[in-house]
Amino acid sequence: MASGVKPRVKVPKSAAAGEAITIKTLISHKMESGQRKDSDGNIIPRSIINRFTCDFNGENVVDVELAPAISTNPYFEFEALVPEAGEFKFTWYDDDGSVYETSKKIAIG
Amino acid sequence: VAGLPKIGAAATGDDLIAEFTGGAEVGEGDLKLVAPEIAENGNTVPIEVSSGSAAEILVLAMGNPTPSVATFKFGKLAASRAASTRIRLAGTQDVVAIAKLEDGSFVKASSTVKVTIGGCGG
Numbered sequence: 001m002a003s004g005v006k007p008r009v010k011v012p013k014s015a016a017a018g019e020a021i022t023i024k025t026l027i028s029h030k031m032e033s034g035q036r037k038d039s040d041g042n043i044i045p046r047s048i049i050n051r052f053t054c055d056f057n058g059e060n061v062v063d064v065e066l067a068p069a070i071s072t073n074p075y076f077e078f079e080a081l082v083p084e085a086g087e088f089k090f091t092w093y094d095d096d097g098s099v100y101e102t103s104k105k106i107a108i109g
Numbered sequence: 110v111a112g113l114p115k116i117g118a119a120a121t122g123d124d125l126i127a128e129f130t131g132g133a134e135v136g137e138g139d140l141k142l143v144a145p146e147i148a149e150n151g152n153t154v155p156i157e158v159s160s161g162s163a164a165e166i167l168v169l170a171m172g173n174p175t176p177s178v179a180t181f182k183f184g185k186l187a188a189s190r191a192a193s194t195r196i197r198l199a200g201t202q203d204v205v206a207i208a209k210l211e212d213g214s215f216v217k218a219s220s221t222v223k224v225t226i227g228g229c230g231g
Contacts, residue, residue: 060182069176069177071194
């Protein structure tokens with residue numbers, strides 16, 4: 001349903017073992033709130049991303065529940081621990097059942 | 110999130126706080142909410158929540174038609190109990206954050222944001 005959804009994430013290419021790194025994520029999505037009306041006065045149905053998760057090698061970093069009050073193109077910034085080399089996995093869950101995923105590898109060194 | 114009770118459209122901010130805390134007392138302390146004093150555009154207002162020991166942080170916009178904004182749950186590999194995002198505010202109002210700390214207690218922080226152009230397109 002939602003078109004043109006594109007996830008973007010910013011993760012450093014490498015980190016020291018045990019280091020805390022900052023991760024920034026943004027996904028292009030209109031986040032239709034369900035409050036707006038079209039020109040005929042009909043309510044435009046809600047269509048948002050309702051959940052975002054970030055995991056590293058299977059361990060959770062953050063799990064966010066989103067309401068319609070999150071802006072268009074949901075943006076999140078947070079910090080993660082990097083205990084070893086591996087892969088961050090990012091997942092967004094759409095109201096329409098779509099799941100958007102992306103991942104980023106990080107090396108130690 | 111599966112397993113959570115569905116939040117009805119009529120729920121007020123206070124209802125949502127009671128649901129999150131289970132009616133427990135909410136103190137002040139280990140929680141910081143950063144929001145601008147004045148937001149020209151209510152469609153995208155940057156906010157940041159941070160705490161030393163929060164397991165979960167609930168964010169509410171008390172003056173929006175539906176006050177829910179987001180709930181952050183921090184996992185094992187969260188390096189800090191902090192996150193930033195951008196939110197919609199329908200008008201000038203209080204933004205409230207409630208954190209559930211690791212010891213099971215709840216703390217609250219709030220910030221008033223003046224909004225010049227509302228963000229809910231009503």
